[in-house]
Amino acid sequence: MAKKVHIPIQLIIEHRAIAHLFKTKVYDWIRDQKVALISGSGKTRKVTEEIIDVISGQASAIQVMTCEDNTLDTINELERKVLEDTPDMIFGVGGGKALDVSKVVGTRSNVPVVLFPTAISSDAICSPVAVIKMLNKSTSIGVKMPQGVVIDLDILASCPPRLMSAGIGDLLSNKSALFDWDLAHRAGKEEMNTFARLMANNAVDSFLNVLNREEVDPSRLMKTAAESLIMSGIAMSIAGSSRPCSGSEHLISHAMDYHCGAKALHGEQVAIGVLFAQHLQGKREKVERLLPYYEKLSLPTHYEDLGYTREEMLRAVRKAPSMRNRYTIFNEFELTDETIDKMLDEVYPDHARNRYQLTGSSAG
Template identity: 35%
Template structure:
């Protein structure tokens, strides 16, 4: 008998709106995640008190844990605290570091995880991975996809523009990642998941074509949905393929060679733009360049504070960051001289599109 369908694991609920934090208790009860509010609320050190003030009335039975997130040690410490009581769910409220810390700890003890995002800096909102620092650098760990995802636009709007800009770079880079995946399929016969590609590409296409600004609710909603779809796409296919290609390899190389250069989103956005140029896609390149430029993201190495030589070194080093992944960088296998020549051509193309 032929396989007529497949089961796809997604969050039970996704809400992107203002006032989401204040309505958290109602959402948990309505979705039968926690009728009595017996949850572990995890917040970061930044806006923790303000967040608790809003959600405390509807979560009277909750325990609150403040974490300085982003490290494997913090995640393990949180996990040790979670096992002292039985919780209906772990609710991570905040930015990427806090959410990743909560996702890892919840997965470790098999507790459902609810994401309440107060920033839109990356696709970790709904992804099946947690990016955490350890003594040897930064690692990516497989975790359960959140059972519910909420984005509070009040907090997103009041946060730094740089976080939203980073999210734009991360979301639109999915276009380049999917193109790299298709290249690997054509050249090496690597299996490709059409549903995962559709999800990742649909969100990115909606964002790149949106005429709004980062201060508009409509644009922020589209950005949130693009990041959520990117995370779900990775869950659907069981890998980060639809959201990570040569763009992420370049970003990982920059982190390794020149740590602290820029945000993850800025770096993958620039990496995606350069990889799109290398693939010889003039229409897509122009579209992506104008989007990044319009929203104030880097379109040249100098915008990130890197010299051309430093960027060339990062591109040369990039494939070694993901030896198992085939992208346009592995396909072209450029020498340093060839990379420098292509970068010069790229600079001319950027001037044509961005002035």
């Protein structure tokens, strides 16, 4: 039986994408329509002003709201403002938090959303999932996919390298996540959507193919990373869950958030989790090792570079299996503290320290 899948109607990834917005279908959508912009703070405000300059002659009314954080209180307040004078479309502008909040507000108020990412630090740029804070804890909830995504490569190029690293960390995790999904399927725990699996795997391979070229064009690599993260989001929409892009490595990151203070960006923590997950997965069968790519991309290879202690990392791995009712490689082993402690030495050796700098974390 065919399944109805929601994906964006318009995807624009180019240099000067905002300046050229008037040439696109997105511009046609807002003719004589009311537009609400949900914008991150900081540098994102400048991007928001650029968008307003372009659409001011096309939209009938423009309302600008600031997203300070991704808490439920902020979401409720923004939804109240939207419902007081319901717009025809919401433009979400900013980093992961602003995009997630825009998706939640759009879903709850039944208003279509177009996203304008100012960074690609995770696959939040186009996914049916949003991360919000409830009772000071991060929680993933289902949302409608955006109607369109507009990515200005000139804006991405000006972002701190750390944000790009986090996005690539989130992208590479598809490999370990798909291993876990295969494992769950063989164990009879979950159905496998082979099309979603193919898309999530191809998203990573497309990026790695560009990375493996003799001469790597940074602009091309950035564009491919954005395209691949969007493909990952669509894979999740096809699967009806985050399974194609979230496995044991994400459970480790969630445990780092819940039990160790959430000291780094999501994608950075996931990148660290991938290394442990693949180490464990390699004990069951041959896996595609990603560490050589970490070194080429300057991704974090040691938890201490993200501000975590050995005790915290041990706790994160120990708590990871309980973070979600999801069958992963963790279900194949009985891991004692002693075993985990030994594995930490194997996965994160001393020489892997001091290769990554925690600077430039604001996504606007």
